[in-house]
Amino acid sequence: MKRYYWMLLVLLGVWVLAQDSSLPGVKEAGSYTQGSLGQVLQPLPVTNAQPDGVYGVGAWPLYTPELADGPGKELVMGYCQVCHSATYITMQPPLPAATWEAEVQKMIKTFGAQIPDEAAKQITAYLQAHYTPETRKP
Template sequence: MKRLVQLSILAGVGALGIFAAVTYFAAAPDDIPGPTVPVDPVPTDSLMLKPSKLAGYAVAQQKCAICHSADYIAYQPPGMNQAQWTAEMAKMQHSYGAPISDNEIKLLGVYLAATYGDGKDISAADLAAIVTPTTTMDAPAAVRRGSSAAPADASAGAMDVQALLTDNACLGCHAVDQKIVGPAYHEVAAKYHADPNAITKLQASIKAGGVGKWGQVPMPAFAQLTDDEVRALATFVMQQ
């Protein structure tokens, strides 16, 4: 009799265990407790380039900002030296078509290593390459290859529009009759041809930059240009 009672108790305990297991595994996935895994927040395009007197800073402002924000720098390994940064910039040119010349690759390598990485191997001559009022950037590779990028029209005024276009990397994103990264100048002129405030609107867009009017690729701001330079560029675009 005692043995029968023990077997009954064991059977009852076993049934409870089976019931508990079935209930647990039948529960919704969200109801099953598990380890808490920390989730890193999605990075935002919040970083700004660190100001510098090095010539590579001006190049980075005008040409690197065409395709990405300064957050790209934060994704690279810390402590990269000049040779490593220079190799990274060369990859951007050769693999991704970045509109930077070989000379600008060197300037960017110096700026990035000195500002964000290990600048111990930078020579005094390279560090002496600072921005001056006469410093200009090289024409993008597409222009040097003789693409259909915009030829300047003297009727845009006494301003050297071709120099403005090349020095500010405009031709890395725009051509007269075809879209590259941004719209063709002919498209812009057609959109605003009946707008009496077209020149004013284009000036504001050039000066402040923006995104959304022609897609989601941002256009960098050109706040360093004078009002006369911006007006000359806007006039040139509207003549296409």
């Protein structure tokens, strides 16, 4: 009896493979043509290249994000820029209040940010007061 189990497994495998092979998340299988999703364009040829292969590039556009003014801003500047810049905050789309709360907790619990509870509360309130869909100013 036991040796028929593998046959059962093979049959099951064949059945699984015979099912619709479209995977969740895969939008389009097959070849990609112009204008189709997921197309990777070739980069434009470099036009200012010199014969010696040396060419200039402009300065990398650095920008220092201005955090919204309000109570708690100094705490954010002090505690949240230890590991990364405040761009991590300003580059987010407007996030719901609960997400900001979770975000601050993630920084503390997952990434080990050393932020006292009281400061974390004020930072969360600051983020919720300026960076949610309801409160974010353009």
